Amino acid sequence: MPKSMHVIWWDNKLGPSVGRSYPEEIVLTTEEAVVIFMGHGANMESEIGYTKLKRGLVVSYLDSPICIAVVIKDDEDTAIIERNLMRLVPHLNFNTEDWETEIRRAYNTLNELIQETTGDELLTNPNVKTLITDLIEGRIEKIRPKSILKSIIRYPEASNYLGNDEEEVARMLEDLEKEGVLQRKTYGRVISCRQCGGHEVEFKLLCPKCESEKLHNVYNIYCPECSKQTHVVIVDELSEVICTACRDPVKVSELSVIDVESLCNECGAASADPKIVFFCALCEKRLKITDLLGGTGLAYEPTPEFTPEEK
Known part of the structure; x- marks a missing residue:
């Protein structure tokens, strides 16, 4: 169970504002709020932030200008907190006018999510049990990743059991790996920005000679009037063109x-x-070959020592 949860705001003119906390007696200082916001990057481009305060390590979620900060105990696993904080986010009302109630509810919900996704509770999920059984009995060879340009790593075999929320499926597999049910093995490569760690990718087409972005498409077409090939430039608003032949x-x-x-x-x-x-879609860094090939994909297999009867 985390030590505390806090809501803080950022104003570009006034800086940070400290809001409600739970438990109520544990209050952040303005200086601590600044440090937490800086944990999301100089331009606050990172959704998840990590900050080391004297009172403990903080895992935070930023939906600018609002930040939800969770102070965790020394023996707590930060990855578990992060995964469940992301699970919590869809249940938060960021437009509430009663943050005292909302932050208390969020703190309790986070603890419930942690309990549901760790230890024995994790394997009480019938879909999880079926997935693990099929893996062990060989109906699924392994859970392989599939990267798409949007850079969400998909696990199609697991999605058949655990639902279509790809991010939640990935978090559930990490939970199972943490509990010793699954083990991870490298599988292929994924794109990973070395500057911010982001996986979302945008691309641009540039002139191969001067690298300008100002390009037009020139089409080699067949003219139905004269039966000759010709070149035309077609922009979106054109409804007809003139054959150059x-x-x-x-x-x-x-x-x-x-x-x-x-x-x-x-x-x-x-x-x-x-x-x-x-x-990179997050920090806009131009990706180099080391970014495109540097990330490692992870596949999941059953841990040899694990059998369903263990839990």
Whole structure:
């Protein structure tokens, strides 16, 4: 059970404001609130923050300008607190006018979630029991990760048992690994920003010559009027284009596209192979090859020593 839970606010002009706490007698100072906010990054870009205070380690969740801070005991597992804090977030009313009641309810709910996802309680979940049994009996070889561009790591086999909330499925697998039911093994690579640890990725197409972002698509089309191939630039609002061969207007909906390449508005270079550059969606850092290949995917298998009868 964590020591305490607190709600704090950030104002760009006034700085931090300390709100309600539970238990009520444990109150944060303004200086501690500043340190907690800094744990979310210089620009407060990180959703989860870790802060070391004299009173203990703090795990916090930021939904700017509101931050929920949990002070934990020395012997508590920070990963368990973080996973269950994320489970708690959908149940929080960030628009409440009664934070005294809300923070007390949140503290009690967090403790209930911790109990439900650790120890014997975890394996009372019938879906979890079925998943583990099928793993042990070989109906599932292993729970493999599947990364998508949005950078949510999916575990399709586990989702068939535990539901479609991919983040909750990943947290449940971590709970089972913590309890010694499953073991993790490396499986492939995932994208991981070395600056902020984020997994969400955005990409841009750049001119391969000057790296400008100002590109137009040039289409190699077949003209239905003169039966010749020609090149046209089609922007979103165009409904028809002029064939450069016969000079007749042709409806965009009637065009047959043969090929497409990019044309740079800055240097005029045309290319069928524009440069693809990836950026971290959280901190906007341009990702390098070490970011793209540096992360390790994790698959889950049953722990050899575990049998369902143990619990």
